[in-house]
Amino acid sequence: MTISARNLSWAIGGQTIVDNISLDIIPGEFFGIIGPNGSGKTSLISLISGLRRPKAGDVTLFGQPMATLGRREVSRKIALVEQHAETTERITARQAVELGRTPHLGALTPWSSADDAIVDAALHEVKMSDLAPRLWHTLSGGERQRLHIARALTQQPEILILDEPTNHLDVGHQLGLLELVRQQRELTVIAALHDLNHAAMFCDRVAIMNGGRLVALGPPMDVLTSALIAEVFGVSAEIGRTEDGELQIRYRRPKPRKPQLQLMQTG
Amino acid sequence: MLALSLWLGAAIGETAIPMDIVAKTVANRLWMADYPLEPIDEGIIWNYRLSRAVVAACCGGTLGLSGVVLQSLLRNALADPYVLGISAGASTGAVSVAILGIGGGMLTLPLGAFIGALIAFGLVSLLAMRAGRGTSAIILAGVAGSQLFNALTSFIVTKAANAEQARGIMFWLLGNLSGVRWDDVWLAFPVASAGLLVCLWHARALDGFTFGTESAASLGIPVRRVYVVLIGISALMTAVMVSMVGSIGFVGLVIPHAARMLVGVRHGVLLPASAIIGAIFMIAADIVSRIIIPGQVLPIGVITALVGAPAFAMILTQKRAHA
Numbered sequence: 001m002t003i004s005a006r007n008l009s010w011a012i013g014g015q016t017i018v019d020n021i022s023l024d025i026i027p028g029e030f031f032g033i034i035g036p037n038g039s040g041k042t043s044l045i046s047l048i049s050g051l052r053r054p055k056a057g058d059v060t061l062f063g064q065p066m067a068t069l070g071r072r073e074v075s076r077k078i079a080l081v082e083q084h085a086e087t088t089e090r091i092t093a094r095q096a097v098e099l100g101r102t103p104h105l106g107a108l109t110p111w112s113s114a115d116d117a118i119v120d121a122a123l124h125e126v127k128m129s130d131l132a133p134r135l136w137h138t139l140s141g142g143e144r145q146r147l148h149i150a151r152a153l154t155q156q157p158e159i160l161i162l163d164e165p166t167n168h169l170d171v172g173h174q175l176g177l178l179e180l181v182r183q184q185r186e187l188t189v190i191a192a193l194h195d196l197n198h199a200a201m202f203c204d205r206v207a208i209m210n211g212g213r214l215v216a217l218g219p220p221m222d223v224l225t226s227a228l229i230a231e232v233f234g235v236s237a238e239i240g241r242t243e244d245g246e247l248q249i250r251y252r253r254p255k256p257r258k259p260q261l262q263l264m265q266t267g
Numbered sequence: 268m269l270a271l272s273l274w275l276g277a278a279i280g281e282t283a284i285p286m287d288i289v290a291k292t293v294a295n296r297l298w299m300a301d302y303p304l305e306p307i308d309e310g311i312i313w314n315y316r317l318s319r320a321v322v323a324a325c326c327g328g329t330l331g332l333s334g335v336v337l338q339s340l341l342r343n344a345l346a347d348p349y350v351l352g353i354s355a356g357a358s359t360g361a362v363s364v365a366i367l368g369i370g371g372g373m374l375t376l377p378l379g380a381f382i383g384a385l386i387a388f389g390l391v392s393l394l395a396m397r398a399g400r401g402t403s404a405i406i407l408a409g410v411a412g413s414q415l416f417n418a419l420t421s422f423i424v425t426k427a428a429n430a431e432q433a434r435g436i437m438f439w440l441l442g443n444l445s446g447v448r449w450d451d452v453w454l455a456f457p458v459a460s461a462g463l464l465v466c467l468w469h470a471r472a473l474d475g476f477t478f479g480t481e482s483a484a485s486l487g488i489p490v491r492r493v494y495v496v497l498i499g500i501s502a503l504m505t506a507v508m509v510s511m512v513g514s515i516g517f518v519g520l521v522i523p524h525a526a527r528m529l530v531g532v533r534h535g536v537l538l539p540a541s542a543i544i545g546a547i548f549m550i551a552a553d554i555v556s557r558i559i560i561p562g563q564v565l566p567i568g569v570i571t572a573l574v575g576a577p578a579f580a581m582i583l584t585q586k587r588a589h590a
Contacts, residue, residue, distance in 0.1 A: 046481075049485065051481060051484050051485065070487075070489070071484060071487045071488060071489050071490075072487035072489075073487075074487065075485060075486055075487030076487065078485070079485065080481075080482075080485035082478075082481060082482060082485075085478040085479060085481075085482050086478065086479075087342075087477045087478050087479075088342075088344065089477055089532045090527070090531075090532055091477060091532050095532070095533070096477070096478075099474060099475060099477060099478075099486060100486070102471055102472075102474070102475050102486040102487060102488065103486055103487035105471055107468045107469070107470070107471060155486070
């Protein structure tokens with residue numbers, strides 16, 4: 001197992017955000033964490049990436065308790081891409097990616113040509129080599145997020161954790177980014193997503209969260225049912241298959257409430 | 268450049284002394300060269316001007332370093348020890364020791380200033396956390412903190428000091444290098460060098476804060492330890508300088524921005540660049556403070572504020588344009 005969580009709980013201000021969650025991440029899988037806003041996805045991500053200490057329960061990373069590992073050791077195994085990490089510094093695209101080497105460099109280790117090669121490869125991987133000299137604030141949201149992926153790749157991790165990485169992107173960039181991540185075959189990927197179709201398209205397994213609790217876990221085909229979607233998201237949906245057998249979720253428009261109906265009739 | 272400004276700093280003053288005499292004095296003192304010189308000139312240069320220029324350089328350098336560190340850690344372009352109330356806290360600490368005799372002789376002036384600086388920063392960050400995490404929260408908290416500690420300082424001075432002391436302290440508070448001798452160099456120089464080394468040791472960690480603390484932590488940086496060490500060393504550097512020359516504003520704010528424009532955002536080069544530019548700027552400001560009004564020495568804080576306040580305004584409006 002890569003990451004294992006046992007009975008994880010986390011609370012803030014007396015409110016339980018993550019409630020007794022256990023899960024095991026299989027090496028090489030694309031694992032989705034799905035749930036409505038405020039269901040505890042981001043908190044769960046912080047706990048399993050070791051950024052926060054759980055109130056109860058524990059996390060192990062390749063069999064070792066997370067609590068006994070230093071930040072640097074963890075960051076050589078796990079790279080994290082946040083929802084929306086921004087900077088006002090006049091930093092170039094390439095410099096942003098170079099930050100990924102931080103876990104591998106000590107205070108006195110000089111920057112080497114090997115580091116340069118790793119950065120070049122990562123930039124190439126996310127198709128940003130041409131834009132490498134550009135300043136960060138001149139780049140689009142999709143380009144910035146691809147650079148964050150490149151930065152994560154230069155950490156040479158075994159596990160890539162993404163927290164709603166496509167939140168601020170248009171649909172083309174959303175699919176492009178997830179496909180890019182999916183292609184990293186040697187990586188185990190854990191991603192918080194809130195688009196159910198994306199989850200169905202890219203994930204090997206999904207965990208469904210609601211109110212801090214794990215309500216379902218398994219392959220999207222088995223887990224994403226209209227009953228579950230109605231229960232967790234409060235939305236009625238039709239589950240179908242495309243011609244090539246992919247899961248397809250179509251939402252139905254919520255029934256308009258009475259007052260709105262009257263307004264439409266009179267107006 | 269730094270050597271040249273030190274040289275100029277020693278030569279220019281109420282009475283100008285030719286550059287070659289400065290060089291000969293240094294040669295006489297350091298390498299036992301035997302140039303025949305007027306003892307008065309040699310005395311002024313060695314005991315008064317040169318020590319003053321060295322302390323000015325240390326002071327400017329450490330303020331520049333503190334500015335870089337605070338701006339990067341707090342991810343705030345307007346952060347510096349003066350704006351955040353660290354200097355004000357250090358002044359209060361130093362005055363409490365000097366006038367109230369707090370610590371009963373156990374505390375030296377720099378140590379009192381250090382404790383004051385830490386208390387001030389603690390209070391300001393607590394206030395900022397309570398006020399919300401926005402960029403402006405910490406600056407507003409700093410304003411409140413500065414006002415509070417400046418008021419405390421004035422209160423202590425007015426209540427406990429006699430007229431003579433009060434005048435001296437008010438002059439010192441605005442930044443004044445005229446009391447500086449070699450004794451001060453032996454404190455200022457080691458603190459400045461140690462500060463530079465500690466900051467450079469953390470250069471990569473500071474780079475890692477580019478995208479915020481969460482991102483820094485995910486890059487393997489022990490965020491809390493880096494905060495404690497670097498804010499501690501910034502407070503120490505500020506406190507030592509304040510206890511010697513008073514609180515000098517805007518250097519820590521403006522110098523890092525100038526350095527970024529020249530050498531970029533990488534801390535490996537930005538830190539030494541800020542230290543050197545800060546040092547040169549401070550020596551220059553000191554020279555100007557001595558010659559701008561003939562026969563009078565202006566507090567150096569007045570010069571740095573006259574340059575720094577417009578620069579502060581520029582940074583503020585530029586940030587607006589970017590956002």
